[in-house]
Amino acid sequence: MKIQKLSVIVPVYNEKNTILKILDVIHAVPLAKEIIVIDDGSTDGTRELLRQHTVSREGFKVLFHEKNSGKGAAIRTGIQGASGDAVIIQDADLEYNPMDFMSLVSLMESANAQVIYGSRFSRKEKVTASWHRAVNGFLTTLTNCLYGAHLTDMETCYKLFRRPVIQGLPLTSNGFEIEVEMTAKLLRSGYKIVEAPISYKGRTFHEGKKIGWKDGVRAVQCLFYYRFSPFKA
Numbered sequence: 001m002k003i004q005k006l007s008v009i010v011p012v013y014n015e016k017n018t019i020l021k022i023l024d025v026i027h028a029v030p031l032a033k034e035i036i037v038i039d040d041g042s043t044d045g046t047r048e049l050l051r052q053h054t055v056s057r058e059g060f061k062v063l064f065h066e067k068n069s070g071k072g073a074a075i076r077t078g079i080q081g082a083s084g085d086a087v088i089i090q091d092a093d094l095e096y097n098p099m100d101f102m103s104l105v106s107l108m109e110s111a112n113a114q115v116i117y118g119s120r121f122s123r124k125e126k127v128t129a130s131w132h133r134a135v136n137g138f139l140t141t142l143t144n145c146l147y148g149a150h151l152t153d154m155e156t157c158y159k160l161f162r163r164p165v166i167q168g169l170p171l172t173s174n175g176f177e178i179e180v181e182m183t184a185k186l187l188r189s190g191y192k193i194v195e196a197p198i199s200y201k202g203r204t205f206h207e208g209k210k211i212g213w214k215d216g217v218r219a220v221q222c223l224f225y226y227r228f229s230p231f232k233a
Contacts, residue, residue, distance in 0.1 A: 001112060003085045003105055006033040007163065009078030011071050012092035014044040019092050020053055026090060026098045027059065031105060036061045036078045041068035072178030076171050087167075088160045096157055100198040104160045107196050114165050115191050117151065118158030118198035135216050142220065143180075146227045147187040151195065155179050155219075158198055165191065176215045177222045184226035 008026055012019055019037075026035055037054065039047050039062070047064060054060045063077055075089060086108060090098060096118075104116050121133065140154040159182060166182075169189070173181045186193060 001085075001109065003109060004032060005084040006031050006101065006105060007078075007082035007084030007087045008033055008035045008090050008098075008101075009075060009082065009087060010035060010037045010090045010092055011040060011074030011078065012037060012042065012046060012050075013040040013068060013071070013074070014042045014046055015092040016042075016045045016049055018094050019046055020049060022090070022092055022094055022098070023054060023060075029098050029101050031101060033059065034061060034082075034084055035059055036063065036081055038063045038065065038074040038077050040065045040070065040074040070174035070176075070178075072171070072173035072175050072181070075178050076173075079166055079171070082163055082167070084163060086160060087163050089157055091157045095201055097199045097201075100158065101160075104158065104196055104198070107194065108160060108162075111194060113192070113194045114162050115186055115193045116160040117153060117156050117193050117195045118160070119151075119153040119195045120156060120198060120200040122152045122195060122197045139180075139216065139219050139223070142223055143183060143187075146223055147184065149183075149187055149193065151183075151193060153195070154183050156198075173222075175218065177218050180219050180222040181226060184223065185231065188226070188231050 023035065037050060037060065039050055050062050054062050061081060063081065065074065079087065088101060090096065100118055104118055108116050136155050140151050143149055143154045144151055169182065169185045171181055
């Protein structure tokens, strides 16, 4: 089924150095789209940049959380406001290349898929620090074992959904564990997740990376919780 419009959800928290750059790249992608930016209580000047440069810009919808509630809360706000045929999540840093939207959307259309994940690791190239790949590999392997999946990158930011699919999931997570919750509930609902290779340039904590080891522990806990807890789609 043809995707007439793509909703791009951009959760952002304290990314004043990258937010306008990434929004320009997203805007340049030659697809009909709406760009939904959710500022999650930024305190570094990001909110002011968004108000100055995007609030009145065509194709943008900018929403503001009054306090920092977490990536999951921002994504859920964006999902609620999405109106496109398909929805994709885009981090506000420069690790992912929005031009990859083209191949992901094309695959969704040609395969008539409901869910596409962009995999950073399917090509076996080194695109991030060894420890980060090891942690991601562990979480992805655990996901595959618990849910009977065959993923290579469960924690990828680039998750592309048909809008009725993602809006139909009862999501409740506020933090980074939203990645686990979305994947777990998709798989438990019987959806097949198709993967496609994407480009990636990981940044360091010094450069602003926010996810840490505690988030990894939380992800493991959530994988078990969502596998065995009562669930109704």
